[in-house]
Amino acid sequence: MPQTRLGRNHRKQGFWHYFGRFLSWCFLVFGLLFVSGVGVFAYYAKSAPTVTTTKLQAGGSSALYTNDGKFLLSLGSDKRNYIRSDQIPQQLKDAVLSIEDKRFYNEPLGVDPIRIAGSLVANIKGHDISAGGSGITQQLIKLSVFSTDASQRNIRRKAQEAWLAMQITQKYSKEKILEYYINKPYMGYNNYGIGTASNYYYGKHINQLDLSQTAMLAGMLNAPTSYDPYLYPEATKNRRDTVLYAMYRNNKIDKQTMNRAMAEPINYGLRPRHTNNDHSQRRIIDDPYIKEVVNEAKAKGFDPYNSNLKITVNIDQKAQNELYELANSNKVPFTNEKMQVGATVVDPSNGHVVAIIGGRHLPKVALGYNRAVQTGRSTxxxxxxxxxxxxxxxxxxxxxxxxxxxxxxxxxxxxxxxxxxxxxxxxxxxxxxxxxxxxxxxxxxxxxxxxxxxxxxxxxxxxxxxxxxxxxxxxxxxNASTLQMAGAYGALANQGVYHVPHFISKIETPDGLEHLYDNAGERVMKTSTAYMITDMLKDVISKGSGTKAQIPRLYQAGKTGTVKYSDSELKKFPSYAGTPKDSWFVGYTKDYSIAVWTGYDNLRDGKISGNGENSAQLFYKSAMQYLMKDKVNSDWQKPDTVVAQKLVSGRAITNELYVKGHTPKPPKIPKKKKNDTRRIIMGRNQDNQNEQKTQSQQGTLQKHYIVRRDAYGNLHYYYYYTR
CATH class of the missing domain: 3.40.710.10 (DD-peptidase/beta-lactamase superfamily)
Known part of the structure; x- marks a missing residue:
């Protein structure tokens, strides 16, 4: 028995010995991780950008600049209704804090460890250690100093956010930080801050709103596009109710008050959808272009309304003005006022979208419908x-x-x-x-x-x-857009090298990072292919279907396009028979590629008739004349991979092009042998009616084409039939 008791004690002592060593190793590893974490944090914090009062107080809008460095405009309203802390109703503060950061006043360092820990665990499970965990102070830092680009959400950025949040918490009061935050976010329709949004959506000062309306605006802070009360009323109501429930859970309102506010229709007191008063003539002219800049920035992972970006765009303002003038004046004839146009101008050498017009008589609504990028119409x-x-x-x-x-x-x-x-x-x-x-x-x-x-x-x-x-x-x-067609024809203009049409050449984030988007392009066809197509498309303008686009002495190429009405459409509108449903012209020089669509939004708006049938060609012609007036008028040079030869067919002599190594060899005309029962009928390919007559006279024949060179080096096409 004593030996057994001793053995048990020995085993117990061994267990605690190993357990103690295990704990020691755990503390050591934890200590090393902690020290490493502090080191990494300190390293990243040292390179954090500077925060100023101006940055904290300014709206989150991005500035657009042209390629020559000139300021174009700022996204968002220039008339921001900034509300000071003493003007912010307690009701609004309660709503914002309940849904965004309920421990805001209990964060002495400006960060919420509980929120960060919970978010870290949740995000690691989702294989994303970067998103979430940010309280109001960190969100303010993100909106003021950093880009909202998803690719920038990393440990470095989070460390810098936390460091700067601690800095401004020591410098500013909680009330001031909350004031900056409430006035900062984008709230839809070019509005920044809840004060501006209150006037836009309800036509009232923020302190005149009821609880339900206040909760709706507080809910929009998270995602103003997704919770647009005009476009997505159901989603907006659900978000508003979530805010109200958060206020109830946070003991800011009682249950009866919550239920009463939830019962209020989401459109109660809501103004009709409208434009801001500061929508200037410049904004109307540039609106189609600005819309595509915003879409392109978002596609690249940026939020141009909340990131304080410096965006360099490829617009040529004079060219943009000219397209607007052509669409809205009498310089180009249209069938009637409802006939529409969409056009895009691209620089083939780099893919820069120089100008774009989304329609005629554009409504004064920011980022309206843009017909130049619609892809539902046939080319x-x-x-x-x-x-x-x-x-x-x-x-x-x-x-x-x-x-x-x-x-x-x-x-x-x-x-x-x-x-x-x-x-x-x-x-x-x-x-x-x-x-x-x-x-x-x-x-x-x-x-x-x-x-x-x-x-x-x-x-x-x-x-x-x-x-x-x-x-x-x-x-x-x-089905394609003028943007796509101008880009595709740009490859023909650029000797087979294609550049994706783009509106943005550079985005600079507030922390000084530059993202460049110009590139060397991609070869999509041989130079011989591009040159031979271009040479044929020159004839389209000089003597084919595109003669209305002729510009004297200008080296250019292009192609028309017309779309017929379907049988079902003609049953509804029989008077439209014989007229085009859509009319296109896409043309180019070495400097510009222009695609133009004309037509109607709806069948009932009318039919293309009279001078309107030439609107696409004439729009192109006027635009190209304007763009090329100060450019060198140069022709495309024939590459060595293309061989030119004269071809005589009947009375016509044309210069035809062949891929090198694939020029025709003059064949010999077969001679009828003595015992050959085939009958050979010879002719020259000059008169199709004669050919059809020969076929009708001789019955079913097999036709063969041959080419013969004469003593002067000219090529002649012949054909013969065998029975």
Whole structure:
């Protein structure tokens, strides 16, 4: 028994010995982690930016600058209703603190350890150690000094936020910090701070609002776009009720008061949606551009309304003014006042969006509808160079003299017959002529030869997403915006190098970090492809479907596009027969690529008729004339990979282009042998009517094309039939 008791005591002593060593190691590891954490914190805190009263008091709006460093405008209202601490109702303070930071007054260091610890545990479980955990003081620091870019939410930023929060807590009273915070956040519709929002949404001073209205504004601090009472009343009501419940849990209101406030309709006392009085003429002109700047900044992870960003934009203000003038004056004829336009100007060399117009007679509403970026309208034939002919040259080395057939065509697997715009067929023709005259059947046959999948991938490289469900009909009309089309044609203008169209070239955050967005571009086609398409598109303007866009002595290329009404639409509006539903023109020089759409928002608004049928071409012409007036007028240089040869077809002589290594070899005309029973019928490819006559006379024949060079080096096309 004593030995057994001794053994037990020995085992107990061994357990406590190892447990003591384990605790020692735990304390050591904890100590090392603590010291390391303090060291990291001190290291990051040392590089924290400076906080000033001006930064804390200023609104969170971002400033826009042009590429030459000139101030353009500030996002948000210039007339901020700043409310001092003694003007802030206790009701508002209670609402904000209950939903945002209920321990605000009990945070001597400006940070909430309980909140941070809880957020840290929750976020580690979600594999994100950066988000959440910020009380009002840290949120104020974030809105005043740092970017709200999601990529910047890291340990470094959190450490600096906490350090600066501790600093301003020692410098400013709690009431002053709360004052700064209530006046800081973006509240929607170019409003900053709850004081400004109170006037915008209710037309009242903040101290005139009831509890329900106050709770709604306090709830919007978290996400003003998501809790927009005009657009999302149900979500806004749920958020307001969450604030009221938080106030009840925080003992700021009783249950009866909470229920009474929750029963109030969310639109009670709400003013109709409107614009701020400071929406100046400059803002109206630039509004489509500003909207896309905001969208692009958000897509990059920034919040331009709350981040105090310095955003450098690519706008040419004079060009922007000119587009606005063309859309809203009598310089360009439109069918009537309801006819609309959308246009985009891009610099092909870098992708900078120079100017953009979202419509005519734009309403005085900030960030309104922008028709230049709408993607639900068909491009008509303006897609042909990108989707049909460029891939044929790129992948199959076709020449501009490739023979195509404008003959009756039925889409595979259907009984739908394809017609050209004039409801006729013109037989065999070169690719140059088919593109110049915008013939539909040759374009679709070309797309079929290349393959829809391969052609779609080619177009996608230039930002054009093809809806394959349309089948081959997409070859004569894809859904795209003027922004996308101007960018895609910019690749043709830039010798096959594509730059994604962008509105922002640089974003500078308050802590001095710069984010640059210009790049070298991406080659999406061979120089030979770009040059050969450009050469054919010159003919579109000089003698094809785009002659209304002609500008004397200017080197330019372009393509028209018209969209027909569907049969169902014509049943509703039979008088629209024979008129285009949409009209496009996309053209370019070496310096600018311009895409223009014209049409109507709604079928009932009218039909394009009279001079309105030329509005797209004339809008382009006026814009390009203005833009090129001070530019060097230079032509594209033929690359070494392209060979030019004269082609004589009948009485016509054209200069055709071939990919080097793929020029035609003059074939010999087959001679009829003595015992050969085939009958050879010879002709020159100059008169389609004669060709059709020959076919009708001879019955079913197989047609063969050959090319022969004469003594002067000219090429002649011949054809012959075999029975």
């Amino acid at each position: 008509g034939s303006s897609i042909k160079p990108i989707l049909d002919y460029a891939p044929a040259i790129e992948y199959k080395n076709w020449s501009t003299a490739e023979i195509l057939y404008d003959t009756p065509y039925v889409y595979s697997g259907t009984n739908v017959q394809l017609y050209d715009w004039d409801n006729t067929y013109q037989g065999a023709m070169t690719m140059r002529y088919a593109l110049e005259q915008s013939r539909n059947v040759p374009a679709v046959r070309t797309l079929q030869t290349v393959g829809l999948q391969k052609a779609s991938k080619f177009a996608k490289q230039m930002g054009i997403n093809i809806e394959k469900s349309q089948g081959l009909s997409v070859g004569i009309g894809a």
